[in-house]
Amino acid sequence: xDAQEKIRAQVTANPVVLYMKGTPQFPQCGFSSVAAQILKAxxxxxxxxxxxxxxxxxxxxxxxxxNWPTIPQLYINGEFVGGxxxxxxxxxxxxxxxxxxxxx
Numbered sequence: 394x395d396a397q398e399k400i401r402a403q404v405t406a407n408p409v410v411l412y413m414k415g416t417p418q419f420p421q422c423g424f425s426s427v428a429a430q431i432l433k434a435x436x437x438x439x440x441x442x443x444x445x446x447x448x449x450x451x452x453x454x455x456x457x458x459x460n461w462p463t464i465p466q467l468y469i470n471g472e473f474v475g476g477x478x479x480x481x482x483x484x485x486x487x488x489x490x491x492x493x494x495x496x497x
Contacts, residue, residue, distance in 0.1 A: 396454030404468040408494040409440035413465040424477035428465040
C-alpha cells in the first residue's frame with residue numbers, strides 16, 4: 394500500500410483524523426499543539442492522530458493528498474478541513490463544532 398492509499402484508508406475509516414507533528418499529548422510544533430487543543434476544546438477526545446514525524450512517506454504524502462503544503466491537517470468524515478489557522482477561525486465562529494461528529 395503506498396502513502397496515498399494509506400492516507401485515503403485512514404481518513405475514510407475514521408470520523409476525525411489529525412495529521413500532526415508529534416502526538417496530542419506531546420506535540421512537536423506550535424501549530425500541531427494548537428490543533429490538538431482546539432479539538433480538545435470542542436470536546437473531541439476520540440480521534441485518530443497521525444504523527445508525520447514517525448513516517449516520512451506519510452509526511453510527504455499528506456501534502457500531496459490534500460494539495461496543502463503544511464501540517465497539521467484535519468480531516469472530518471473523509472473531507473479535508475484545513476490546518477491550524479483555519480481550525481482556529483472555524484472554532485471561533487462556531488463552524489468547526491457543527492462539523493465534528495457528536496460521538497467523537
